[in-house]
Amino acid sequence: MASTEIVAADLGFRFGRRERISDAWALLFANKLALLGAILTVIFVAIGIAGAIVLAFPSFHHLYLDQNLEQGLQPPLTPGHLLGTDQFGRDLAWRVAAGIGVSLTAGVAVTLISMPVGMAVGAASGYYGGALDRIVGGLIDLTWGFPVILVAVIIVGILQPGLPAVIAAISLVNWAGFARIIRAQVLSLREREFVEAARALGVPDWKIIARHLIPNTVGTTLVMASYYIAITVIAEAGLAFIGLGAQPPLPSLGQLISVGRGLLYVDPWAAIVPGIAIALIVLGLNTLGDGLRDIFDPRMRTYR
Amino acid sequence: MSAAQPATSAAIGVTADHLLEVKGLTTTIKQRRGSVRPVDGVSFTVGRGEILGLVGESGCGKSMTALSLMRLLPASASITGGSVLFDGGDLLAVSARKMRRIRGKEISMVFQEPMSALDPAFTIGYQLIETLNAHESMSSGEARDRSIHMLDRVGIGKAASRLDDYPHQFSGGMRQRVMLAMALLMEPKLLLADEPTTALDVTVQSQILDLIAELQDDMDLSVILITHNLGVVHEIADRVAVMYAGEIVEVAPTQTMFDNPLHPYTQGLLLSMPDLARRRDELHVIEGRVPELNALPPACRFAPRCPNRIPICEQKHPLLEMTEDQHELRCYNSTPLEL
Amino acid sequence: MPTFILRRTLYALILLFIASLIIFYGMRLAPGNPGDVLLNPLNRIGLIEGLRHKLFLDRPLWEQYLIFIHNLLTGQPGVSLFSGEPIPNIIKQAGLNTLKLGLAAAILTYATAIPLGVLAAWKRNTPWDQGTMLLAVLGMGIPNFFLAILLIQLFGIWLKWLPVAGSDDITNIVLPAVVLSAEAIAVNLRLVRSSVLEELGRDYVRTLYAKGLKEWRIMWIHALRNALPPVIALAGIMLRTLLGYTLIVEVIFRWPGLGATLVDAVIRRDYSVAQVLALLLTFAVILLNLLADVGQQVVDPRVRERVQAA
Numbered sequence: 001m002a003s004t005e006i007v008a009a010d011l012g013f014r015f016g017r018r019e020r021i022s023d024a025w026a027l028l029f030a031n032k033l034a035l036l037g038a039i040l041t042v043i044f045v046a047i048g049i050a051g052a053i054v055l056a057f058p059s060f061h062h063l064y065l066d067q068n069l070e071q072g073l074q075p076p077l078t079p080g081h082l083l084g085t086d087q088f089g090r091d092l093a094w095r096v097a098a099g100i101g102v103s104l105t106a107g108v109a110v111t112l113i114s115m116p117v118g119m120a121v122g123a124a125s126g127y128y129g130g131a132l133d134r135i136v137g138g139l140i141d142l143t144w145g146f147p148v149i150l151v152a153v154i155i156v157g158i159l160q161p162g163l164p165a166v167i168a169a170i171s172l173v174n175w176a177g178f179a180r181i182i183r184a185q186v187l188s189l190r191e192r193e194f195v196e197a198a199r200a201l202g203v204p205d206w207k208i209i210a211r212h213l214i215p216n217t218v219g220t221t222l223v224m225a226s227y228y229i230a231i232t233v234i235a236e237a238g239l240a241f242i243g244l245g246a247q248p249p250l251p252s253l254g255q256l257i258s259v260g261r262g263l264l265y266v267d268p269w270a271a272i273v274p275g276i277a278i279a280l281i282v283l284g285l286n287t288l289g290d291g292l293r294d295i296f297d298p299r300m301r302t303y304r
Numbered sequence: 305m306s307a308a309q310p311a312t313s314a315a316i317g318v319t320a321d322h323l324l325e326v327k328g329l330t331t332t333i334k335q336r337r338g339s340v341r342p343v344d345g346v347s348f349t350v351g352r353g354e355i356l357g358l359v360g361e362s363g364c365g366k367s368m369t370a371l372s373l374m375r376l377l378p379a380s381a382s383i384t385g386g387s388v389l390f391d392g393g394d395l396l397a398v399s400a401r402k403m404r405r406i407r408g409k410e411i412s413m414v415f416q417e418p419m420s421a422l423d424p425a426f427t428i429g430y431q432l433i434e435t436l437n438a439h440e441s442m443s444s445g446e447a448r449d450r451s452i453h454m455l456d457r458v459g460i461g462k463a464a465s466r467l468d469d470y471p472h473q474f475s476g477g478m479r480q481r482v483m484l485a486m487a488l489l490m491e492p493k494l495l496l497a498d499e500p501t502t503a504l505d506v507t508v509q510s511q512i513l514d515l516i517a518e519l520q521d522d523m524d525l526s527v528i529l530i531t532h533n534l535g536v537v538h539e540i541a542d543r544v545a546v547m548y549a550g551e552i553v554e555v556a557p558t559q560t561m562f563d564n565p566l567h568p569y570t571q572g573l574l575l576s577m578p579d580l581a582r583r584r585d586e587l588h589v590i591e592g593r594v595p596e597l598n599a600l601p602p603a604c605r606f607a608p609r610c611p612n613r614i615p616i617c618e619q620k621h622p623l624l625e626m627t628e629d630q631h632e633l634r635c636y637n638s639t640p641l642e643l
Numbered sequence: 644m645p646t647f648i649l650r651r652t653l654y655a656l657i658l659l660f661i662a663s664l665i666i667f668y669g670m671r672l673a674p675g676n677p678g679d680v681l682l683n684p685l686n687r688i689g690l691i692e693g694l695r696h697k698l699f700l701d702r703p704l705w706e707q708y709l710i711f712i713h714n715l716l717t718g719q720p721g722v723s724l725f726s727g728e729p730i731p732n733i734i735k736q737a738g739l740n741t742l743k744l745g746l747a748a749a750i751l752t753y754a755t756a757i758p759l760g761v762l763a764a765w766k767r768n769t770p771w772d773q774g775t776m777l778l779a780v781l782g783m784g785i786p787n788f789f790l791a792i793l794l795i796q797l798f799g800i801w802l803k804w805l806p807v808a809g810s811d812d813i814t815n816i817v818l819p820a821v822v823l824s825a826e827a828i829a830v831n832l833r834l835v836r837s838s839v840l841e842e843l844g845r846d847y848v849r850t851l852y853a854k855g856l857k858e859w860r861i862m863w864i865h866a867l868r869n870a871l872p873p874v875i876a877l878a879g880i881m882l883r884t885l886l887g888y889t890l891i892v893e894v895i896f897r898w899p900g901l902g903a904t905l906v907d908a909v910i911r912r913d914y915s916v917a918q919v920l921a922l923l924l925t926f927a928v929i930l931l932n933l934l935a936d937v938g939q940q941v942v943d944p945r946v947r948e949r950v951q952a953a
Contacts, residue, residue: 139658141936142654158665238788242890261795272796407855415853435855438855
């Protein structure tokens with residue numbers, strides 16, 4: 001009971017949780033950048049979910065698999081096909097939606113794997129310090145800068161090309177990014193009085209980390225998460241582009257671009273439409289991340 | 305130290321052979337809510353070979369005045385009124401290009417923080433020679449010689465070898481000497497010294513002031529010495545102008561100012577100086593605080609803090625007027641100071 | 644400080660060791676036995692066995708690993724399972740190509756980002772500045788392979804100005820270099836601009852104006868010179884990311900560099916080439932990481948903050 005009060009006092013929950021959340025909402029709306037990013041992200045998440053559903057249920061598969069060779073390579077806005085068709089007459093709109101679903105799945109999967117691992121490792125390392133921190137910290141630093149593509153190519157060389165390999169590869173690098181930021185934050189939070197107080201009250205270490213320190217890092221984590229999902233989307237698409245990602249018949253945006261590349265002379269839209277989709281998703285996520293960063297930690301702002 | 309004062313009175317508007325005549329200079333800064341005037345209708349003159357002390361607390365506008373004279377204002381500020389006659393020509397009407405050529409050559413400025421006023425990435429030799437090359441073309445040998453000569457003049461030993469040193473290899477006092485050297489390389493007519501000694505140790509302060517006085521004498525230089533420290537002014541200035549809240553409130557020759565200060569603010573400043581307080585039991589304090597520029601008193605700006613306040617002080621803005629010979633005052637109710 | 648370097652070097656070596664294990668064992672254990680790939684499975688069993696023996700494939704795995712490492716360190720990495728070409732030749736040729744591309748991209752990056760960045764800072768808040776910054780945002784947002792597609796479409800197909808594949812002609816390097824440097828240009832542009840702006844707010848700049856110097860001199864000689872340290876620090880960090888991008892760019896434009904060769908080897912299950920190249924590139928990345936980390940410790944902490952904010 002006492003420890004909850006300590007948490008509340010330090011997190012600035014003077015007015016209770018409800019007010020703080022509505023504060024955040026108000027700030028979000030005031031910051032047009034974050035708003036734009038949020039809207040874009042929401043739109044694409046919705047499309048992605050639709051795509052994922054289509055992929056998941058075989059009865060829907062026809063939407064992106066139906067071929068109609070007579071209607072091949074139609075440009076966008078032909079009747080019946082909002083974004084046109086590919087060389088087999090398959091509806092591009094549904095293929096792109098399915099592709100976005102794949103990207104979304106990859107993004108969520110990578111985050112679900114790398115975030116908890118990263119946070120746990122980073123928090124433990126930062127909190128305990130000492131030899132553990134020196135070793136783990138060094139490991140984190142060496143890992144986070146690794147080019148994802150290289151790791152992915154190696155992992156794919158080991159496993160079969162496919163979405164699971166891509167997810168594994170990206171997670172292998174991503175966790176270090178989370179760990180690094182969380183560790184830095186924990187290092188600075190660790191010195192604050194409320195931690196001293198909690199320790200004096202005999203609160204066990206893991207509880208301090210889980211209940212007191214980690215909630216304070218939520219803001220930064222959300223910011224990093226949006227950036228990393230954007231990176232994941234690009235990485236997954238890039239890998240699919242060179243043939244090492246999600247394999248057909250699973251449509252990936254990168255794969256669509258790759259196929260479309262061969263058709264550039266005949267129908268540029270087949271490549272451009274999925275490309276624009278990726279660009280917009282990334283733009284949405286990046287601006288959302290920028291906006292969130294402005295809200296949660298003005299110190300993280302770049303110089304303008 | 306010769307003060308080449310003209311025989312006629314230095315009243316505003318009467319053209320004598322002044323080097324600098326500032327009339328009604330006004331500088332405006334645009335802020336988010338409205339604008340303020342840190343320099344508001346400032347008028348003064350500087351004779352040839354004269355040292356004018358410009359005194360006031362922080363924020364009274366003295367630095368802004370100097371920057372306005374150099375036309376080195378930040379983006380949000382601009383000169384919105386008045387005239388500045390320098391050596392017969394209107395400085396405010398001159399093109400930007402011409403102004404650049406005047407800076408460093410005819411009018412120079414040294415600043416307060418010698419620690420950060422020099423580019424840390426280049427040797428001082430480079431920075432000195434660069435100044436020369438910007439205004440005059442000469443051989444590199446000549447430029448080097450002149451730089452060494454100047455460093456010598458300002459009291460930096462082993463000048464030739466120090467040319468290749470970087471700013472961080474100099475102490476604060478030495479850096480200020482380098483700044484002076486750089487400012488005086490082209491033998492300007494006017495030097496603006498903005499709190500040149502404030503950031504320095506007390507012993508060094510004296511040295512720098514003596515140096516300025518010496519150089520002024522040698523080169524027949526005019527100097528505007530900006531400071532909040534009356535002691536500094538007393539040491540080397542010929543005349544003193546006191547500023548408050550963007551306005552000049554009193555001007556007089558130095559000795560007159562110290563013997564017979566007329567404006568209550570000046571009197572307060574003098575009384576606050578420990579060594580001139582002459583055995584009082586407590587240090588004198590001027591009550592109240594300097595007003596914000598966007599919340600100025602309606603008439604006399606010093607009225608809220610003034611012990612001599614009378615009703616008219618809060619109704620009508622007092623003008624700067626000449627009293628006795630060469631003593632200007634902006635006040636309705638001045639009383640002599642009992643010391 | 645020396646202990647720091649020592650420790651980091653130790654971690655780097657450990658990481659390298661782990662990576663080599665992963666690469667080696669991973670490839671060996673993966674489906675698709677090298678022997679099967681090489682020969683038609685319908686051939687005589689004896690032939691397959693003979694080849695397996697020659698390639699040491701019948702020894703225990705850990706022994707194969709040691710043989711592998713030994714061969715590497717003594718400079719005999721073997722031959723390609725696919726073409727039979729000695730691997731050192733492959734590395735030399737491909738390495739040269741990648742180097743050419745990297746150099747072109749580096750030159751392009753700094754020749755563009757620095758002048759534009761200084762100009763953007765000088766003409767702050769003018770359309771020039773805003774336009775340049777918009778370009779930077781775009782450069783950071785567009786995935787490089789999409790940019791590649793767009794450029795191929797525009798310059799290769801519609802305008803027919805530039806070739807889009809291979810490496811025969813000098814103009815072949817243009818598109819790949821542009822795509823490779825796009826993000827680097829954008830990031831450096833922003834960094835140069837903000838760094839120069841920060842310098843312009845410093846006291847010494849006021850002195851420079853008071854000296855009567857021409858403005859271009861203040862910008863390009865004084866401000867820029869003082870604004871460079873963060874840019875140099877960033878270069879170290881970006882180098883690693885760029886290595887990854889090189890892979891994709893080389894594949895897209897069929898530029899025969901180390902990246903394209905590695906990807907091809909992986910797809911074709913050419914283990915001997917894939918292993919060596921993967922290890923080589925991993926080693927390069929770890930080395931760069933190490934140098935960058937050590938370098939960052941040496942550089943002014945104030946600079947580190949600035950770089951991370953960008």
